[in-house]
Amino acid sequence: MQRQFVFKEKGRFFDLRFLFNKLNARYFNNCLENYSIVWGKKRRLRPRNEIVFGSIQEEDRLIRIHPLLDRAFVPVWFLEYVIYHEMCHAVVPDEFDAQGRRIVHHERFYAEERKFHRFRRAKAWEADNLARFLR
């Protein structure tokens, strides 16, 4: 049975499906199949200290993107970087430390992440603009 998601992919400024498909073709040989990508729920207040731009629920093949990224001042390549990061989680397996704790951001993951064509620019933009997403 096909699952139906009622979440929306199209924001005011960006279409997540379009960007996902573009990245899937460019970096992943279209191997990420049956994924949903949606804008997360809008909150009344902005986060105070930190913001989670994206997340992935592997068991549901669901990527969520923070709705505060759907704004005119956000460069499309920054949003693409956020989506790309989540897509990397889909293809790079988690690792575990000696205590059995899950590590999701490890060297192999970072090596994959750095392949994004505007990686440095995206990290610099994130550092320079983080305050605009917080209270």
Ligand SMILES: [Zn+2]
């Ligand atoms: Zn991550």
